[in-house]
Structure formats: C-alpha cells, structure tokens
Amino acid sequence: MEAQKEPSVSKKKQQKRRSLYQSVWRWHFYAGLIIMPFLIILAITGGVYLFKPQIEAALYKDYYEVTPQTTVTTPSEQINTVEAVNPNAAVTSYRPSDSPDRSAEVGITEDGKAFTVYVDPYENVILGKLEDSYKLVNVFEKIHGELLMGTVGDRIVEWAACWALILIITGVYLGWPKMKGKSKIRGVLVPRLNKGKKLRARDLHVVPAFWISLGLLFLILTGLPWSGLWGNNFQILTTNAGVGYPPSVWVGDAPASDVKTKEIADVPWSAENLPVPVSTNQQYTQLSVDDVVSIAEEEGVKPGYNIMIPQTQDGVFTLSAFPPKARDEVTMHIDQYTGAVLADYRYDNYNTLGKVIAYGITIHKGTEFGIWNQIIGLLVCIGIVGIAVSGFILWLSRKPEGKLGSPKAPSDKVMKGVIVLMIILGIIFPLVGISIIVVWLFDRFVIPRVPALKRFFNA
Amino acid sequence: MRFIKFTPLLLTFFLLAACSADPEAADHYAKREEVNVNIEAPESIEAGSAPKIDVKLTQDGKSLEQEATVNFLIWKDENKADAEEIPASLDADGTYLLEYTFPSDGVYFVKADVTVDNIHLMPTKQIRVGELTQEEIEKIKQEQEQKKQDDSGSHHHH
Numbered sequence: 001m002e003a004q005k006e007p008s009v010s011k012k013k014q015q016k017r018r019s020l021y022q023s024v025w026r027w028h029f030y031a032g033l034i035i036m037p038f039l040i041i042l043a044i045t046g047g048v049y050l051f052k053p054q055i056e057a058a059l060y061k062d063y064y065e066v067t068p069q070t071t072v073t074t075p076s077e078q079i080n081t082v083e084a085v086n087p088n089a090a091v092t093s094y095r096p097s098d099s100p101d102r103s104a105e106v107g108i109t110e111d112g113k114a115f116t117v118y119v120d121p122y123e124n125v126i127l128g129k130l131e132d133s134y135k136l137v138n139v140f141e142k143i144h145g146e147l148l149m150g151t152v153g154d155r156i157v158e159w160a161a162c163w164a165l166i167l168i169i170t171g172v173y174l175g176w177p178k179m180k181g182k183s184k185i186r187g188v189l190v191p192r193l194n195k196g197k198k199l200r201a202r203d204l205h206v207v208p209a210f211w212i213s214l215g216l217l218f219l220i221l222t223g224l225p226w227s228g229l230w231g232n233n234f235q236i237l238t239t240n241a242g243v244g245y246p247p248s249v250w251v252g253d254a255p256a257s258d259v260k261t262k263e264i265a266d267v268p269w270s271a272e273n274l275p276v277p278v279s280t281n282q283q284y285t286q287l288s289v290d291d292v293v294s295i296a297e298e299e300g301v302k303p304g305y306n307i308m309i310p311q312t313q314d315g316v317f318t319l320s321a322f323p324p325k326a327r328d329e330v331t332m333h334i335d336q337y338t339g340a341v342l343a344d345y346r347y348d349n350y351n352t353l354g355k356v357i358a359y360g361i362t363i364h365k366g367t368e369f370g371i372w373n374q375i376i377g378l379l380v381c382i383g384i385v386g387i388a389v390s391g392f393i394l395w396l397s398r399k400p401e402g403k404l405g406s407p408k409a410p411s412d413k414v415m416k417g418v419i420v421l422m423i424i425l426g427i428i429f430p431l432v433g434i435s436i437i438v439v440w441l442f443d444r445f446v447i448p449r450v451p452a453l454k455r456f457f458n459a
Numbered sequence: 460m461r462f463i464k465f466t467p468l469l470l471t472f473f474l475l476a477a478c479s480a481d482p483e484a485a486d487h488y489a490k491r492e493e494v495n496v497n498i499e500a501p502e503s504i505e506a507g508s509a510p511k512i513d514v515k516l517t518q519d520g521k522s523l524e525q526e527a528t529v530n531f532l533i534w535k536d537e538n539k540a541d542a543e544e545i546p547a548s549l550d551a552d553g554t555y556l557l558e559y560t561f562p563s564d565g566v567y568f569v570k571a572d573v574t575v576d577n578i579h580l581m582p583t584k585q586i587r588v589g590e591l592t593q594e595e596i597e598k599i600k601q602e603q604e605q606k607k608q609d610d611s612g613s614h615h616h617h
Binding site for chain 2: 241284285291338
C-alpha cells in the first residue's frame with residue numbers, strides 16, 4: 001500500500017475504501033474463476049434450448065406432419081395400434097393432435113425407458129418412435145438443468161447460479177463509477193477504447209457486463225424456482241402458504257381417485273393365487289382415453305395438452321398443458337373411475353407468486369413473447385459467454401507471473417460490509433453458504449499456512 | 460480449525476433439509492364442486508332376470524337433491540360399439556334406476572352417464588351374469604395379472 005506517510009482522516013478513509021474494494025475484488029475473482037465454466041455451459045445450452053420449437057419442427061418433420069382427412073380414428077384406437085406394435089410397453093400418456101396437420105403422440109415406457117410414438121390419427125399408422133432422453137433438445141435441457149449428472153449436477157447448476165448473483169452484486173460494487181460528472185458514464189455505460197490497453201481490457205468486461213447483468217439477473221431469478229434444492233423448497237413454502245402454484249402443478253400430490261375400497265379391496269389384484277371371485281360382481285373399470293379427451297373438450301381445454309394415464313389403483317388421469325404463454329397453462333386431475341374433475345388448476349387459479357413464477361418461466365424459456373423473446377434471450381446468452389471470456393482476459397492482462405493477481409487481503413474490519421452481504425446470501429441460498437464457508441476456511445486457514453500458496457494468492 | 464469438522468455435517472444438513480408439501484395446501488386454491496357417484500348392483504345376477512341396479516348420487520355424504528340427467532349404456536364383452544342406451548328413471552333423491560333384463564350369461568359393462576349442471580360423471584362397472592365359462596374366467600385372470608404387473612412395474616407421475 002502506498003502513501004502512508006501522513007495518515008490524515010481523509011487518507012485513512014481512502015485507504016479503508018481501497019481495502020474494501022480489494023476484498024470485494026477478491027471475492028468477485030474467486031467466484032468468477034470457479035463458476036465461469038458453468039456459466040458458459042449454461043449460456044450455450046440455454047441459447048440452443050431457446051429455439052426448441054424451431055429445432056424440433058425441423059428435426060421431426062416426418063413424425064409431426066400428417067395430411068388431414070375427413071375421418072379421424074379415436075384415441076383408444078390409436079393407443080391400441082401402439083400397444084399392438086409394442087406389446088411389452090406400458091402406455092403412460094397420450095397427447096391429442098393440436099392442429100389438423102399434426103400427429104398425435106403416445107408416451108410409453110419399455111424396460112424402464114420412456115419413448116414417444118407418433119401416430120397419424122387419420123390413417124392410424126405409426127410414423128416413428130423416439131427415445132425421450134435421446135431427443136437432441138432434451139439432451140441440451142439435461143445439460144442446462146443438471147449437467148447430465150442427475151441430482152449432483154442439479155445442485156452444481158443451482159450453486160453456480162447463486163454464485164452468479166454474488167458476481168453481479170460484487171461486480172456492480174467494483175464497476176460503480178468513481179469519477180463525478182460526465183465521465184461517470186464512460187467506463188460503465190460506454191467503453192473507452194482509445195485510453196490504452198489496460199483500460200480497454202477493463203471496459204470490455206465492465207461495460208457489457210453492466211448491460212448483460214440485467215438479463216443475467218432475470219435469468220437467475222426466474223431459473224432458481226425450478227432448481228432441485230432451493231427451488232423445490234421455495235415452491236413448497238409458497239404452495240403451502242397459499243401464495244404460489246396450487247399443489248401438484250409443481251410440488252405436492254395430486255388428489256387420488258376414489259377406489260371405493262370396500263368393493264375393490266376384495267379383488268385379488270394384489271393378492272396371490274386366489275380364485276377369481278366370480279361372485280364378486282362389482283368392479284369399476286378405468287375410463288377410456290376417449291372419455292378423457294371429451295371431458296377436456298367439455299371443460300374448455302384447448303388441444304396441445306398431454307394426458308398422463310394412471311399407473312396405480314388410486315392414480316388419476318392428469319391433463320396438463322404448458323403451452324408457450326403462461327396464461328394458457330392447465331393442470332387437471334380426473335378420477336380414473338368416474339371421470340369426476342377432482343382439481344382444475346388454470347393460470348387464473350395460481351396465486352400471485354405462482355403467476356409471477358409462471359411468467360418468469362415462459363420468458364426464461366423464450367416462449368412468452370414469440371421470436372423477440374427468443375432473440376433477446378439469445379443475445380443475453382451470447383453476452384454471458386462474452387463477459388465470462390472478457391473477465392478471464394482482464395484477469396490475464398493484470399496477472400503478474402506466477403501469481404493469481406488477486407489484491408492483497410485487507411483487514412477483517414474492512415471486510416465487515418462484504419461479509420454481512422455474503423452471510424445474507426449464504427442464508428437465503430444454502431449452497432452459497434456452504435461454499436462461502438469452504439472458501440473462507442481456505443482463505444483463512446490454508447493459504448496463510450502454505451508459503452507457496454500465500455505468494456500465489458498474494459494474501 | 461474446528462469448523463472443518465462440522466462442514467460435512469452442515470453440508471448434509473443443508474442438502475437434506477427439505478420442507479415437505481402440506482396435504483391440506485389445496486384448501487388455499489380453487490376448488491371444484493364434488494358429486495359422488497356409485498353404481499350399485501346385487502352380488503349375483505341370473506340371466507333373464509331384471510336385477511335392481513341403480514346409481515346413487517351423493518354430495519357431502521347426503522343424497523343429492525338436485526335433479527340429474529342419467530343415461531345407462533350397456534354392452535357385453537368388447538362390443539362397446541353396439542351398446543344399448545337406456546335412460547334412467549328417478550327413484551328417490553339422488554337415486555336413479557336401471558330397468559334392464561340381461562339376456563344371457565357373461566361379462567357385461569354398465570356405464571352410467573351422469574350430468575348435473577356442469578359436472579359430468581361416467582363410471583363403468585363390470586357386471587357378471589350367471590355362470591362364467593372357463594374361457595371368461597381365464598380372461599379375467601389374465602387381465603388381473605396384467606393389472607398387477609402394471610401396478611408394480613411403473614410408478615406414479617405428477
């Protein structure tokens with residue numbers, strides 16, 4: 001630290017501010033270096049996923065398109081065809097055609113794998129069969145949501161997203177204009193390209209980051225509610241409190257079909273080796289999918305929905321539609337024996353927070369506002385890759401040989417403000433809390449004890 | 460350094476600490492009016508007889524006072540396309556009678572199509588008439604076997 005000869009009050013203040021600046025810089029640097037690869041992966045896969053409708057329409061043209069005719073076969077006839085061709089499969093869902101030239105879809109599971117079979121509803125012939133987890137866009141979605149690593153991957157993505165919040169907060173502090181007047185704008189809102197290499201490297205990170213971080217912040221906040229740990233707990237809290245989605249739309253159980261136990265419990269579909277109770281006359285049979293489709297029509301549900309077929313005795317038919325626009329969403333549960341609508345949750349039945357989350361999700365996915373939603377989403381994704389790369393270049397341009405180039409560690413006193421902010425974030429986002437503890441332990445106990453590390457981290 | 464010892468513990472705590480969905484949460488959201496329907500038939504039915512089969516509609520455990528439109532559809536085996544349609548007659552509050560004589564032994568399906576206001580119910584009950592042939596018994600056995608496999612083979616989706 002320079003200029004310590006006359007420790008006047010203003011000098012001390014200045015020094016303190018400089019130390020705080022350095023500590024924030026250190027955290028911005030740690031966070032940036034660790035999560036940069038994840039942010040780039042999320043931005044690229046997300047950028048591709050935005051164009052799911054166009055990509056799938058092109059890829060599966062032969063499975064999607066059918067020639068309209070005057071007579072249509074019933075859903076149960078189409079399902080019978082699929083069952084005949086796939087005798088070992090269990091039919092799990094049916095999606096009626098949503099326009100005259102679009103095929104119907106039958107979801108099946110076979111050997112624990114899920115497939116979609118595309119059926120021409122007029123000819124009642126199978127157009128093709130795809131394994132769901134190998135659909136190209138689904139693979140991108142899987143990387144985006146869990147890095148193809150299941151629950152562990154989901155937690156990593158959530159953690160990276162939370163840390164990106166820390167990057168934005170610390171970044172805003174670091175980039176905040178220090179000069180007054182007109183020059184304020186330059187270096188934050190507009191880059192200075194002709195003021196030397198160092199300043200240019202800085203501005204090429206700071207200026208785009210300022211603009212992109214608005215979009216990034218939106219994507220993080222709208223993406224977090226569907227994450228596995230934080231999102232799930234958040235959804236449960238809001239659903240239970242009656243301010244979010246109704247139960248079963250996101251979290252919580254669907255109602256159960258009334259199995260009229262006194263009649264069905266005696267039927268030996270769960271007992272072994274009992275004689276067929278020929279005298280037990282009464283057994284309800286499951287509604288046909290045709291009936292479910294007609295119920296959907298009566299209830300005013302527009303085509304484009306999927307019917308989940310119950311797989312257990314007390315299961316329900318669940319009719320669900322998550323179309324491009326949030327206000328068209330439907331989740332409806334139908335008793336599999338009587339056809340009674342047990343629950344009917346449309347967008348209008350979501351409570352305030354549920355509506356906000358729903359809009360957040362459709363905008364995040366780029367479907368709410370059509371092509372412009374997709375284009376803006378794509379620009380933000382490109383921008384995120386850009387600021388991650390320019391941040392890395394900025395670090396390289398400042399980094400001394402053999403050192404990481406992080407500013408010297410300030411005293412604990414100055415770090416207080418930053419620490420308070422970190423603790424708040426750590427409590428709201430437990431994954432951030434845990435990693436803050438780990439980094440702090442490393443920063444505090446490991447680095448000072450290992451001379452080589454101490455030199456490297458400039459601690 | 461003691462902190463380090465607790466880190467795995469804290470980690471496990473955070474990763475496992477999940478609140479659970481409240482089964483009563485649905486009370487906070489829009490509810491649908493519910494009418495319960497039950498098709499009641501005698502334990503054994505002989506061919507050529509007209510058994511007492513009726514549909515009981517209840518709401519909150521009480522017979523439904525409001526009048527409903529009830530139609531029966533009856534078919535044998537898989538011949539749903541040839542189903543006979545028979546309008547039900549009102550017996551008492553919420554009870555609707557089927558007047559039908561089963562012509563021969565076998566497996567029949569009785570579907571009650573019930574409309575009350577905007578509620579539309581359509582339960583179907585399998586009714587066995589007289590003595591079943593060995594073939595029919597085998598078929599029912601197979602169907603039950605199939606159901607059992609389906610039940611254990613796949614899980615419930617939300």
